[in-house]
Amino acid sequence: MRPLSLRRLSLIVLLGVAATAPAPAQTPGELHAALPAVAGWTIAPDVEVFNRDNLYERINGAAPLFFENNFEEMTSMVYTQGDDYITIQAYRHATPDDAFGMYASERSPEMTFFPDIGGEAQGDDYGLFFFAGSLYVKMAASNASEAIGRAFKEIAAGLARAMDADAAYPPLFKAFPKEGLLDHTQACIAQNYIGHAFLKPVYVADYHRQGLTFQAFVVVGETPDACRQILREYYRFAGRTDDPTPDANILIQDRYNGAVPLLWKGRYIVGAFNENAMDFPDDVFVFLHSFALHAE
Numbered sequence: 001m002r003p004l005s006l007r008r009l010s011l012i013v014l015l016g017v018a019a020t021a022p023a024p025a026q027t028p029g030e031l032h033a034a035l036p037a038v039a040g041w042t043i044a045p046d047v048e049v050f051n052r053d054n055l056y057e058r059i060n061g062a063a064p065l066f067f068e069n070n071f072e073e074m075t076s077m078v079y080t081q082g083d084d085y086i087t088i089q090a091y092r093h094a095t096p097d098d099a100f101g102m103y104a105s106e107r108s109p110e111m112t113f114f115p116d117i118g119g120e121a122q123g124d125d126y127g128l129f130f131f132a133g134s135l136y137v138k139m140a141a142s143n144a145s146e147a148i149g150r151a152f153k154e155i156a157a158g159l160a161r162a163m164d165a166d167a168a169y170p171p172l173f174k175a176f177p178k179e180g181l182l183d184h185t186q187a188c189i190a191q192n193y194i195g196h197a198f199l200k201p202v203y204v205a206d207y208h209r210q211g212l213t214f215q216a217f218v219v220v221g222e223t224p225d226a227c228r229q230i231l232r233e234y235y236r237f238a239g240r241t242d243d244p245t246p247d248a249n250i251l252i253q254d255r256y257n258g259a260v261p262l263l264w265k266g267r268y269i270v271g272a273f274n275e276n277a278m279d280f281p282d283d284v285f286v287f288l289h290s291f292a293l294h295a296e
Contacts, residue, residue, distance in 0.1 A: 036158030101188035133164030
């Protein structure tokens with residue numbers, strides 16, 4: 001019999017691993033089964049499930065923001081220890097980018113960050129929040145203590161591994177320049193970026209360069225022509241009659257947001273936004289061209 005080649009052997013090994021690797025926890029039953037055992041705590045057997053029709057019953061006025069990030073279903077679970085409890089709300093979204101976007105929309109610089117839990121986690125004495133796979137998870141406790149803090153992290157780490165052991169920021173953020181990037185400012189805006197319905201989806205991060213702080217953003221189109229159509233809409237809004245040109249420096253005079261530098265390259269529109277309508281660094285277009293090269 002002819003010996004297996006290294007390539008064929010590697011393929012067989014990979015297929016074997018793929019066949020035996022556990023599927024990520026997604027459904028309410030799978031999520032409940034994935035809750036890790038924690039010494040001294042009891043996992044309540046009951047699970048509550050909420051969808052787009054009744055989510056407001058649990059989170060009231062916060063529901064619309066979840067809907068903007070393509071929310072599909074929320075699973076609520078509880079750990080108990082005497083009179084203390086830890087609630088877990090696992091929000092399933094349409095895509096991992098939507099889950100990250102929801103997490104980022106509720107991120108706070110006042111919290112402590114834990115980069116080794118899920119794609120990232122943040123928390124304080126009363127709560128811990130993280131994203132992994134298509135899920136955004138919010139944990140809350142009845143009291144604050146060191147023991148509850150340890151339980152938070154143990155539960156979150158175990159559940160995040162079950163949901164997506166390789167969870168991370170959306171891959172597009174690897175194209176964002178590192179120089180001047182402000183930590184924990186990356187976000188994904190599902191719709192209506194800076195008030196424009198045609199700017200979606202948008203990936204953003206804040207930068208500090210030449211003494212100025214601004215937001216860099218990337219609009220992702222399905223095709224280059226889709227980007228052309230997005231820019232045509234922006235041109236019409238700004239009262240321009242010319243046609244967008246690829247790889248050219250574009251400056252939109254946005255009556256709501258001030259000057260908005262843009263560059264269109266392939267499926268991407270990269271730009272800069274300053275909420276105070278202030279000046280941008282002198283090299284803003286050099287920055288955008290460098291950005292666009294990495295995004296290709």
